[in-house]
Amino acid sequence: MSSSTITIVKNANKKPKPQSKEIAFGRTFTDHMFVMDYEADKGWHEPRIVPYEPLTLDPAAMIFHYGQTVFEGMKAYRTEDDRILLFRPDQNIKRLNKSSERLSIPQVDEERVMEYLIELIRLEQDWVPDFEGTSLYIRPFIIGTEPSLAVAPSKTYKLMVILSPVGPYFKGGLKPVQINVEKQFTRAVKGGTGMAKTAGNYSSAYQAQAKAYEEGLADVLWLDGIEKRYIEEVGSMNIFFKIDGEVVTPALSGSILKGITRMSIIELLHKWDIPVTERKVSIDEIYQAYQDGKLEEVFGTGTAAVISPVGQLNWSGEKMDINNGEIGELSQKLYDTITGIQRGSVEDTENWTIEV
Amino acid sequence: MSSSTITIVKNANKKPKPQSKEIAFGRTFTDHMFVMDYEADKGWHEPRIVPYEPLTLDPAAMIFHYGQTVFEGMKAYRTEDDRILLFRPDQNIKRLNKSSERLSIPQVDEERVMEYLIELIRLEQDWVPDFEGTSLYIRPFIIGTEPSLAVAPSKTYKLMVILSPVGPYFKGGLKPVQINVEKQFTRAVKGGTGMAKTAGNYSSAYQAQAKAYEEGLADVLWLDGIEKRYIEEVGSMNIFFKIDGEVVTPALSGSILKGITRMSIIELLHKWDIPVTERKVSIDEIYQAYQDGKLEEVFGTGTAAVISPVGQLNWSGEKMDINNGEIGELSQKLYDTITGIQRGSVEDTENWTIEV
Structure with a gap:
């Protein structure tokens, strides 16, 4: 044998x-x-x-x-x-x-x-x-x-x-969540293990999670470990922002997990001719876009939730309400498309699925 | 019961x-x-x-x-x-x-x-x-x-x-080691878990360790995760430098383990009236001290080795030979004193030991 x-x-x-x-x-x-x-x-x-x-x-x-x-x-x-x-x-x-x-x-x-x-x-x-x-x-x-x-x-x-x-990640369908922008604790840093799916990255987040829960928030948005300024991930998901018609997501810097849902969304947006950019995104930029009324949608992406719309970002007491706390049009379309492909109800033109 | x-x-x-x-x-x-x-x-x-x-x-x-x-x-x-x-x-x-x-x-x-x-x-x-x-x-x-x-x-x-x-950490007595100053990988960063003795901090160091071994070096000296400039620890030990008669060791910044041997050494040096300072120590400062002929001793401290004299620091190809690769007088004295207290041959004036 x-x-x-x-x-x-x-x-x-x-x-x-x-x-x-x-x-x-x-x-x-x-x-x-x-x-x-x-x-x-x-x-x-x-x-x-x-x-x-x-x-x-x-x-x-x-x-x-x-x-x-x-x-x-x-x-x-x-x-x-x-x-x-x-x-x-x-x-x-x-x-x-x-x-x-x-x-x-x-x-x-x-x-x-x-x-x-x-x-x-x-x-x-x-x-x-x-x-x-x-x-x-x-x-x-x-x-x-x-x-x-x-x-x-x-x-x-x-x-x-x-x-x-x-079971379903959101009981009763998609539901926007409120997220705390974490300033004290750090998830990962360049040269560390942030890009790897390894145990230590997860338990090290529990203290920041507990702090968010205490404030009635659902999750944590991590900033970079060096300047505490550039956005990395939300909880154990990647994150996207729709600003003035354009979609941006933090570039893979070495401390961010290379999400498979993230990758699929970028590929879909390209296909749909919706501008999408992977680059450094600072929390100041997001706050500015919010103040200018240009922060249209925010959503986390990952295997568990597929798309997790963000209804509010809490940054040191500044509460940014996004799309009136409702699910954005693009978030919904991405969710429907990806879950549809996953469940066989939307044609899998990209050959993403494998039948068992 | x-x-x-x-x-x-x-x-x-x-x-x-x-x-x-x-x-x-x-x-x-x-x-x-x-x-x-x-x-x-x-x-x-x-x-x-x-x-x-x-x-x-x-x-x-x-x-x-x-x-x-x-x-x-x-x-x-x-x-x-x-x-x-x-x-x-x-x-x-x-x-x-x-x-x-x-x-x-x-x-x-x-x-x-x-x-x-x-x-x-x-x-x-x-x-x-x-x-x-x-x-x-x-x-x-x-x-x-x-x-x-x-x-x-x-x-x-x-x-x-x-x-x-x-068994004994050094076969045949204390032996200076050669150490690589790590520039690519990061051990820990402020807000992370560097001050905690937790599993993830150790396996994340294996790649840097392997790189050091390949170059014939015994261990890794970690720099801070933010500027890659300030010294943190060596391998899984704390580190001390004797510069121009004064002893310095990196201050506990939140990403450095609070070593018990480290603490004991600081207490002994105080007792012996040898100047010792916990503060930020940059690798540039160490290199400058080396060039000025003022870098007298370098040693790691931890439970395993107690004192591990450093004979050479390798920083991006710059090889700093310390004390001609020999054990410094202070390193030896600290080693003899602490191991003596641990083994009951030196009087334990600080009440550090507990008899089982």
């Missing part, structure tokens, strides 16, 4: 599936998971689908001490005619490798991992929910497992993929 | 202990470990000493995805007259809580954790090696364990303490 041939151990005990669209995010997991191991002399080996079960690791496993880990997030959607679609999964696997490079984690064979992913989702296809707005969230992640306290890259790794049925 | 009363389950299968001072760092673990759990409604509870054994966690446990974790590192030393000493462990536990605050992890009761630590080390006292330069490395760590993919603080945690006998 080749070490790249997948083995499957089926779970005899099937769990009950969600019976409505009210599914809490990331708390229910399917019956199986994918696992593959890495050792220096064997490379990635023993790809296998096994029952979803606890992981057993030495307490000295490096993941617990030095955070050598990367992850991805994507979704499988069920179409009206009962097909299952993935949205640009090749981009996620490519980004997984990019993140791994930054964290000194060995690269995976992207095509093989795609095959394994599809095999897993095929086996778990009944878990892709068919209620409105629901999907099956896919979480690939790699962890360093060597039991050693030396501050050095792990010699062994585990790649796992777990699946979780999830 | 009070929830803070420790229970002990003894390990019937004792492992062989190291038979010489040649012990690889952080690869051998003792027979027992300490574990304590946290749940929102119970607080920290069920403190227990159990056989060292694998941890079983859900693959969705938050530690694997969002890196909510903190740790500490300290050592137990065996004295000539067979007592076991800890060096300022109260400071480590205090710092654990500081780190936890930044990572939104619940605080521990510092006095209780100290009692648990001492209980564990007492039980494992035969594991404190008596070969020259050896010690028992102590690794407390806390991980978020809730099985959930929501980007939010975990509702459950585990605090664990594992112990590892370690």
Whole structure:
């Protein structure tokens, strides 16, 4: 048997599936998971689908001490005619490798991992929910497992993929959110790990998140770590501004995640002949545009929400109301187009989806 | 039974202990470990000493995805007259809580954790090696364990303490190292997690470390993330410079770890009436001092090495040789004093040590 041939151990005990669209995010997991191991002399080996079960690791496993880990997030959607679609999964696997490079984690064979992913989702296809707005969230992640306290890259790794049925991000449709422009805490800086999907970038944001929640705001808009002036991301999403008919989004500076929804939106806007620019965007510029009545729309983009319209930006007490707190026309059109492609109701002229 | 009363389950299968001072760092673990759990409604509870054994966690446990974790590192030393000493462990536990605050992890009761630590080390006292330069490395760590993919603080945690006998940091005594001044990668920035002992700060350094190793250098000197000009730390140690008779070390800016060896050195220098200043130190200033022949000594400080003399700094090709690549007089004196106090051969006038 080749070490790249997948083995499957089926779970005899099937769990009950969600019976409505009210599914809490990331708390229910399917019956199986994918696992593959890495050792220096064997490379990635023993790809296998096994029952979803606890992981057993030495307490000295490096993941617990030095955070050598990367992850991805994507979704499988069920179409009206009962097909299952993935949205640009090749981009996620490519980004997984990019993140791994930054964290000194060995690269995976992207095509093989795609095959394994599809095999897993095929086996778990009944878990892709068919209620409105629901999907099956896919979480690939790699962890360093060597039991050693030396501050050095792990010699062994585990790649796992777990699946979780999830409800609609916005209950009752798209809903604009209020966002705090964060001035105290920093998410990332040039030369750091901001462009990588790695664990440490997320828990380091909890204090700023908690501060926003206390003020009744939904999320955080991060500024650059150097001048605290240039806009980076919102929460764990990228951000776009429509100013006087033109769309702008912060350029990938090295500290911003290269979002796949972000990329898709830029491609759609090009196709629609709507001017879109990736460049440095300062919070002062946004405030000026707001004062001049030219800040037309603001929206976050990411796998979870696809488009998250921003109804208000709170910058040191200055409250910028955007589009009267309502969903902008472009935000709605982008949302409808991308979710339509993802769910098979809008023609996929870009070949973004893959059928499982 | 009070929830803070420790229970002990003894390990019937004792492992062989190291038979010489040649012990690889952080690869051998003792027979027992300490574990304590946290749940929102119970607080920290069920403190227990159990056989060292694998941890079983859900693959969705938050530690694997969002890196909510903190740790500490300290050592137990065996004295000539067979007592076991800890060096300022109260400071480590205090710092654990500081780190936890930044990572939104619940605080521990510092006095209780100290009692648990001492209980564990007492039980494992035969594991404190008596070969020259050896010690028992102590690794407390806390991980978020809730099985959930929501980007939010975990509702459950585990605090664990594992112990590892370690050999001398420098084989054959103190040895100056060559260090690369890192210009591309960034360790931390104001508003980030640089002051916390948290996993993500360590794996994010691996690429810079690898670059230094390729050039035959032992470690990395980090500059600030904003101007890439001010000195922060070396590797995972703090750094000191002796310039024209005066000792300077970077001030704690929010992105530098508050080292316990660093603190102890500053206190000793004050006591010895040697001028010592905590302030911003730029790499240009160091280069100027070097050119003027005033850069007398450079050394890193940390739990692992205590003092690590720097024999050469490599800054974009400029090689600064320090003290002819030899150990400075002050570095040696600080090393002898602190290791002497730690091992009970120098009088502990500051009450830094605690006998187990």
